[in-house]
Amino acid sequence: xxxxxxxxxxxxxxxxxxxxxxxxxxxxxxxxxxxxxxxxxxxxxxxxxxxxxxxxxxxxxxxxxxxxxxxxxxxxxxxxxxxxxxxxxxxxxxxxxxxxxxxxxxxxxxxxxxxxxxxxxxxxxxxxxxxxxxxxxxxxxxxxxxxxxxxxxxxxxxxxxxxxxxxxxxxxxxxxxxxxxxxxxxxxxxxxxxxxxxxxxxxxxxxxxxxxxxxxxxxxxxxxxxxxxxxxxxxxxxxxxxxxxxxxxxxxxxxxxxxxxxxxxxxxxxxxxxxxxxxxxxxxxxxxxxxxxxxxxxxxxxxxxxxxxxxxxxxxxxxxxxxxxxxxxxxxxxxxxxxxxxxxxxxxxxxxxxxxxxxxxxxxxxxxxxxxxxxxxxxxxxxxxxxxxxxxxxxxxxxxxxxxxxxxxxxxxxxxxxxxxxxxxxxxxxxxxxxxxxxxxxxxxxxxxx
Amino acid sequence: xxxxxxxxxxxxxxxxxxxxxxxxxxxxxxxxxxxxxxxxxxxxxxxxxxxxxxxxxxxxxxxxxxxxxxxxxxxxxxxxxxxxxxxxxxxxxxxxxxxxxxxxxxxxxxxxxxxxxxxxxxxxxxxxxxxxxxxxxxxxxxxxxxxxxxxxxxxxxxxxxxxxxxxxxxxxxxxxxxxxxxxxxxxxxxxxxxxxxxxxxxxxxxxxxxxxxxxxxxxxxxxxxxxxxxxxxxxxxxxxxxxxxxxxxxxxxxxxxxxxxxxxxxxxxxxx
Numbered sequence: 001x002x003x004x005x006x007x008x009x010x011x012x013x014x015x016x017x018x019x020x021x022x023x024x025x026x027x028x029x030x031x032x033x034x035x036x037x038x039x040x041x042x043x044x045x046x047x048x049x050x051x052x053x054x055x056x057x058x059x060x061x062x063x064x065x066x067x068x069x070x071x072x073x074x075x076x077x078x079x080x081x082x083x084x085x086x087x088x089x090x091x092x093x094x095x096x097x098x099x100x101x102x103x104x105x106x107x108x109x110x111x112x113x114x115x116x117x118x119x120x121x122x123x124x125x126x127x128x129x130x131x132x133x134x135x136x137x138x139x140x141x142x143x144x145x146x147x148x149x150x151x152x153x154x155x156x157x158x159x160x161x162x163x164x165x166x167x168x169x170x171x172x173x174x175x176x177x178x179x180x181x182x183x184x185x186x187x188x189x190x191x192x193x194x195x196x197x198x199x200x201x202x203x204x205x206x207x208x209x210x211x212x213x214x215x216x217x218x219x220x221x222x223x224x225x226x227x228x229x230x231x232x233x234x235x236x237x238x239x240x241x242x243x244x245x246x247x248x249x250x251x252x253x254x255x256x257x258x259x260x261x262x263x264x265x266x267x268x269x270x271x272x273x274x275x276x277x278x279x280x281x282x283x284x285x286x287x288x289x290x291x292x293x294x295x296x297x298x299x300x301x302x303x304x305x306x307x308x309x310x311x312x313x314x315x316x317x318x319x320x321x322x323x324x325x326x327x328x329x330x331x332x333x334x335x336x337x338x339x340x341x342x343x344x345x346x347x348x349x350x351x352x353x354x355x356x357x358x359x360x361x362x363x364x365x366x367x368x369x370x371x372x373x374x375x376x377x378x379x380x381x382x383x384x385x386x387x388x389x390x391x392x393x394x395x396x397x398x399x400x401x402x403x404x405x406x407x408x409x410x411x412x413x414x415x416x417x418x419x420x421x422x423x424x425x426x427x428x429x430x431x432x433x434x435x436x437x438x439x440x441x442x443x444x445x446x447x448x449x450x
Numbered sequence: 451x452x453x454x455x456x457x458x459x460x461x462x463x464x465x466x467x468x469x470x471x472x473x474x475x476x477x478x479x480x481x482x483x484x485x486x487x488x489x490x491x492x493x494x495x496x497x498x499x500x501x502x503x504x505x506x507x508x509x510x511x512x513x514x515x516x517x518x519x520x521x522x523x524x525x526x527x528x529x530x531x532x533x534x535x536x537x538x539x540x541x542x543x544x545x546x547x548x549x550x551x552x553x554x555x556x557x558x559x560x561x562x563x564x565x566x567x568x569x570x571x572x573x574x575x576x577x578x579x580x581x582x583x584x585x586x587x588x589x590x591x592x593x594x595x596x597x598x599x600x601x602x603x604x605x606x607x608x609x610x611x612x613x614x615x616x617x618x619x620x621x622x623x624x625x626x627x628x629x630x631x632x633x634x635x636x637x638x639x640x641x642x643x644x645x646x647x648x649x650x651x652x653x654x655x656x657x658x659x660x661x662x663x664x665x666x667x668x669x670x671x672x673x674x675x676x677x678x679x680x681x682x683x684x685x686x687x688x689x690x691x692x693x694x695x696x697x698x699x700x701x702x703x704x705x706x707x708x709x710x711x712x713x714x715x716x717x718x719x720x721x722x
Contacts, residue, residue, distance in 0.1 A: 092463075217644055225664065230710065333586060334560060
């Protein structure tokens, strides 16, 4: 990745130290940004990975209207009024997205849905939602990435390719860094990678286990049985693609390590079995605590998807797929998760914050989204903004706005914005909608718990 | 006493949560009383009469006509009586029922009979996911009763069920009897993968070949006597075309598991 193009030298330069990259769930907070304040560009991002550099360098201030209603330019107040009216008039309004905006905005979105008795869901439902469900079902043995860096001597990646999806996960947190009890870094660690194919992450691994596609659960279940000293069927290699000898060796390593960690990617959580795959990995980590210390962590994708889980959990008691129709929160993935609600044609209005479901949801869900009034907030034009009745162009979190985000290990980190934006923040737009919604509902259509 | 008839005259725009459409609530009410019962239309309180035309006084015998795919929780908490649904039905039919009977003549969607402890639900068409299963976060699914699906059903049939009988005339999805505590599931078509994962006790019967998890162990091939009683009873409940003498008198291969749990569960696969 070359450095960002510099049209001309500028003297109006600002250096932002310890800035935070919000591109992926690693949320690296050791960036040093060089900002050309005249050109409104970041010209250098020290310590950023290839994805982080693209995130910072390609950010420009686009010449877009702040608000469009039915494709026509409008004022911010008009947009907020129309958005509030759509939400208040709806019988089954939904909010979706939220993983690419700060926690301060997320909590306003939850409050809006709580006020209008709507349905709130985040992109968690289509990435690590199964891990959330499994966590609720079987519990979680967990740790921060700092603890893993300082202590883990056995690191297992399952169904992920961090070299391409989270490039600094290896170097900053789990493979190469030297830790308090891991003085020699990679030399003191054994790295295992389980995947259906070789990826750019494979060379990092000391042991690569190639599992047959769709057989992760069977392999994890066999490992659980072996850890517990139980018999497994003799055709395990035929079933899973991994031989009994390799499994026995891994089980011995897992039982005898000082501190083990299982990282799971979407190759595990979004393949056949979903929450049971995540549940199997959490259960395996719990089983191993009979012998040593073992933890399991999902490797999260979006910059603040972990924050969305935390905020929605803190405000409603559940991490995603929460329904307020009756005035109190109910959690039921499959019933209240957005792709399902839309595919069944149930919602009659949608507010999409920092997400693009129109480009990646099932066809039936997108078709329903096209039929109902949609309010969208995004930094760029997307398929979702194009089909929206009310669209707000907002400032980019982490680059133009501050706030709090959660790293994938549930550690909150403050943002240090690089330069100002003419666009409002997600929080400002959501606050405006909240005020109007509360005003419209006060004294008239008060929605009481059924 | 003639049945209470409800005819859907207005299709709900969004899901209608109608737990009041149950003998437990309707029995003894007048027509007007039934029409004024509350339902939740999305986030708005509405009345039964906004969607249904009611004919007859409230009795424990209810007939409901119309496409009820968006109507949830019919037959909630019923302990006696009968509900006949002349079409499709939405989620959570028979939630919390402890007695009586529900007959769905069309298809059902997800969560048929959650928190059920007694009674019988019969679906003549197909069913969705989570038939007789626990809600997310619950440790126990149905604790009694019978669920008969004459068509196929999707994933997680009998998730964490503790007692009761579930019969599927067609195919079953993945994770049938996952985390099962006790009870019986009989599948007359094919099963998906990972049957009985994490099961503690209980019995799963299938008439077709099936993949077995590596944590299950082959026990023996035998003719389980108890199964004859179950199959003869199911023949009496409309499964006579699916259950032949060969199934009643035939041999079954028994696999025990799940080894990662108590290992007291069993999967019986028909082998002729």
